[in-house]
Amino acid sequence: MLALLPMLLWTGPEVTLLGGPSRDGRVLSNVQAPSRDLVLYDVAAKQARTVAAAEGGEYAYFSIVSADGKRVAYAWKNREGFYELRVDGRTVYRNEEAGFVQPCAWSPDGQAVLTLLFRRDNTSQIAMVPLAGGLPRVLKSLAWVYPKRMDLSANGKWIVYDTLAGGERRLYVLAADGSGERMVGEGVFPLWRADGRRVVYAVGEDLWELTVETGARRRLREGLGRFLPLGMTAGDVLVYGVRAGGTEVYYGARQRASLRFPGRNAAPAWSRDGKWLAFVSRRGEENFGEEARVLVVREMASTVEREIDPGLALVDAPAWSGDGRRLLVRGADRQGRAGVFVVDVATGKVTPVEREAGFEPGLFRAAWGEGDTIWVQRGTELRNGERVYREVRAFAVQGKRLAVLYSNGRLEVDGEERGTSSAREIVWRGEKLVGGGAYDASGEREAWTESDARNEIWQWELPR
Amino acid sequence: MSAWWLAAIVTVPLGLDQLIPAPAENPLEPGRVKRGRELFFDKRLSRDGTVACATCHDPARGFADGAARAVGIGGQVGPRRSPRIVNRAYGKTFFWDGRAATLEEQVVQPIANPVEMGMRVEDAAARVGLTREELVRSLASYVRTILAGDSPYDRFIAGDRGALTAEQQAGLKLFRGKANCVACHLGPNLTDEEFHATGPVGADPGRFEVTRREGDRGAFKTPSLRQVAETPPYLHDGSKASLEEVVEFYDQGKGSDPEIRPLGLTAEEKRQLVALLRAFTGRVQEGWP
Numbered sequence: 001m002l003a004l005l006p007m008l009l010w011t012g013p014e015v016t017l018l019g020g021p022s023r024d025g026r027v028l029s030n031v032q033a034p035s036r037d038l039v040l041y042d043v044a045a046k047q048a049r050t051v052a053a054a055e056g057g058e059y060a061y062f063s064i065v066s067a068d069g070k071r072v073a074y075a076w077k078n079r080e081g082f083y084e085l086r087v088d089g090r091t092v093y094r095n096e097e098a099g100f101v102q103p104c105a106w107s108p109d110g111q112a113v114l115t116l117l118f119r120r121d122n123t124s125q126i127a128m129v130p131l132a133g134g135l136p137r138v139l140k141s142l143a144w145v146y147p148k149r150m151d152l153s154a155n156g157k158w159i160v161y162d163t164l165a166g167g168e169r170r171l172y173v174l175a176a177d178g179s180g181e182r183m184v185g186e187g188v189f190p191l192w193r194a195d196g197r198r199v200v201y202a203v204g205e206d207l208w209e210l211t212v213e214t215g216a217r218r219r220l221r222e223g224l225g226r227f228l229p230l231g232m233t234a235g236d237v238l239v240y241g242v243r244a245g246g247t248e249v250y251y252g253a254r255q256r257a258s259l260r261f262p263g264r265n266a267a268p269a270w271s272r273d274g275k276w277l278a279f280v281s282r283r284g285e286e287n288f289g290e291e292a293r294v295l296v297v298r299e300m301a302s303t304v305e306r307e308i309d310p311g312l313a314l315v316d317a318p319a320w321s322g323d324g325r326r327l328l329v330r331g332a333d334r335q336g337r338a339g340v341f342v343v344d345v346a347t348g349k350v351t352p353v354e355r356e357a358g359f360e361p362g363l364f365r366a367a368w369g370e371g372d373t374i375w376v377q378r379g380t381e382l383r384n385g386e387r388v389y390r391e392v393r394a395f396a397v398q399g400k401r402l403a404v405l406y407s408n409g410r411l412e413v414d415g416e417e418r419g420t421s422s423a424r425e426i427v428w429r430g431e432k433l434v435g436g437g438a439y440d441a442s443g444e445r446e447a448w449t450e451s452d453a454r455n456e457i458w459q460w461e462l463p464r
Numbered sequence: 465m466s467a468w469w470l471a472a473i474v475t476v477p478l479g480l481d482q483l484i485p486a487p488a489e490n491p492l493e494p495g496r497v498k499r500g501r502e503l504f505f506d507k508r509l510s511r512d513g514t515v516a517c518a519t520c521h522d523p524a525r526g527f528a529d530g531a532a533r534a535v536g537i538g539g540q541v542g543p544r545r546s547p548r549i550v551n552r553a554y555g556k557t558f559f560w561d562g563r564a565a566t567l568e569e570q571v572v573q574p575i576a577n578p579v580e581m582g583m584r585v586e587d588a589a590a591r592v593g594l595t596r597e598e599l600v601r602s603l604a605s606y607v608r609t610i611l612a613g614d615s616p617y618d619r620f621i622a623g624d625r626g627a628l629t630a631e632q633q634a635g636l637k638l639f640r641g642k643a644n645c646v647a648c649h650l651g652p653n654l655t656d657e658e659f660h661a662t663g664p665v666g667a668d669p670g671r672f673e674v675t676r677r678e679g680d681r682g683a684f685k686t687p688s689l690r691q692v693a694e695t696p697p698y699l700h701d702g703s704k705a706s707l708e709e710v711v712e713f714y715d716q717g718k719g720s721d722p723e724i725r726p727l728g729l730t731a732e733e734k735r736q737l738v739a740l741l742r743a744f745t746g747r748v749q750e751g752w753p
Contacts, residue, residue, distance in 0.1 A: 096625075097623060098621075121640060122646075122650065123650060125481075135478070135622055138482060139483050140482075141651050178481070180483070181485070355644075356641050357640040357641070
């Protein structure tokens with residue numbers, strides 16, 4: 001008999017990889033883009049039914065379908081700005097101190113959900129969350145590192161998870177009653193096969209299998225692309241997501257800023273004199289997120305690209321200092337503290353400007369002010385030394401000039417009212433304020449990010 | 465990496481991991497824990513029969529002894545302070561300088577140490593009618609069951625917003641932000657289990673003794689902060705008499721570790737941090753429940 005080939009189940013602009021299949025493989029949960037509504041997608045009928053609609057800034061994130069395909073457990077970003085665990089619209093776990101939750105598997109009896117809890121001190125915890133209420137049972141805590149995925153065997157006895165240990169992504173099997181644990185191999189995104197004895201996982205773009213008891217391993221399939229295993233059906237069909245397309249930095253007459261690592265570049269910044277272009281670039285293993293980890297600096301005259309690895313867990317939104325020697329970035333360090341950092345372009349040395357454990361990196365913005373001072377926006381508060389502005393949506397500085405866009409849409413330039421704006425972002429282009437893009441000091445050179453990122457959901461019936 | 469399969473389950477206090485790591489060669493088992501508990505209080509393990517583990521690790525004093533330097537047989541004074549030995553099951557290395565890799569390796573050292581108990585381990589084992597192997601396994605197993613948790617801090621982390629006072633909550637904000645304590649004191653056990661030079665380098669070379677790396681001179685293992693309010697004095701040499709003094713020490717920020725720097729804390733902020741440190745005191749459970 002011919003081995004079955006992988007089959008494309010679903011693709012389109014609405015597909016994220018924040019869900020998985022039911023045990024019978026008939027439905028997929030998905031958090032729709034860009035609405036962030038949680039849906040159940042009927043694979044045969046090709047129809048999506050909304051389970052939880054985003055509203056008023058609240059929306060769904062990770063989701064998993066129960067064994068009977070009837071219930072969905074999902075992370076829900078609430079009004080207070082943290083994530084709670086919900087099942088079919090009902091909150092089952094809500095704790096600001098563990099403000100990020102990733103449900104990974106249902107217990108076989110449907111009474112509990114194996115969930116990753118992320119605490120504000122950047123500890124991740126493997127926990128069983130009871131659906132009837134009561135405290136989660138924390139089986140194991142990990143400092144500064146987090147499993148990308150974990151899964152519960154069909155009999156509910158064994159948890160498999162991956163974590164960073166000694167610089168490698170390693171796989172562990174943990175008894176669900178907390179009675180023991182064992183390192184079993186290397187790789188990411190582990191899922192149990194239906195027999196509960198074998199685990200499939202990713203190594204780069206290849207799919208591997210490990211027999212836990214014997215340690216025997218084999219490569220099941222090569223070159224699946226940038227893939228993430230999403231779930232396994234009772235019939236041993238693997239459902240996985242593939243990231244196709246990507247984000248790219250362009251400049252001038254739509255020239256690509258980099259030919260290396262295509263589809264993984266974003267957030268360009270011109271040096272003031274327009275001689276250099278900096279941007280961020282993704283590296284390393286796949287993730288549910290799309291965060292970048294390295295800075296690339298390109299000299300425009302020679303087209304030489306140099307890569308700077310600042311050793312941060314996350315790096316974004318670079319901005320050049322006036323002397324062209326330093327880049328101001330926002331991000332998070334390896335200990336999970338979000339904030340604003342200065343990176344020395346020649347040495348890669350990182351100096352924190354402001355750091356805070358348990359804060360969202362994306363809520364920081366920073367810019368160089370006059371005389372190398374630094375403006376930091378943390379949430380809605382903007383500061384530079386003694387100068388403080390509140391209820392700020394966005395800001396832009398250029399030398400002495402300061403534009404502040406308030407949350408209510410009021411725009412102020414150099415302390416003077418300039419009407420209102422609905423823009424989310426403001427940027428100086430020479431003497432003018434615009435709603436986005438990256439420019440040199442003259443405002444003549446422009447660079448921007450374009451995305452054709454697309455996700456696909458595939459299935460493949462695993463060989464025996 | 466060694467294998468960690470375990471046989472039995474102990475119910476842990478709130479805030480701790482259900483998985484209590486133990487080596488495959490010495491799984492937690494009630495009989496051995498019980499024997500270890502008896503041995504822990506048994507002065508026959510010291511040469512002159514005057515000192516037990518519990519002399520320096522007194523359950524009534526958070527499993528420490530309240531002295532700046534440990535006092536062993538014949539009144540001899542050792543170079544370092546007796547640490548609180550709670551939640552050591554979750555430890556990665558042992559002693560202030562991390563020279564022991566497992567609790568099995570650790571528990572024999574105080575027995576053999578001439579300043580502490582001053583006995584050949586084989587002789588100590590013979591005195592209590594055990595093999596060396598069984599003595600070691602039993603003591604290590606008992607130490608693994610000394611667990612501290614269920615503090616106001618744990619209840620707060622578990623979601624009870626009223627478990628910490630406003631002052632303690634302000635302290636927690638500092639702990640994670642401006643005072644940067646969370647760089648080293650984190651997780652259920654409030655330690656990264658790593659080594660840091662938090663103050664000026666003194667006579668004790670600390671971790672350097674183990675690694676011979678210059679950067680490790682004066683570095684010590686981050687202790688868990690659980691039950692810390694119960695056990696003055698502080699630091700490896702017992703040089704700080706109170707939590708207020710420890711916070712003052714961090715405010716000055718004179719250590720060479722990159723995470724240490726002057727903090728510029730106000731008097732009120734210092735009080736808030738101390739208030740938080742007191743919230744790490746909870747319930748201690750030991751032995752087989």
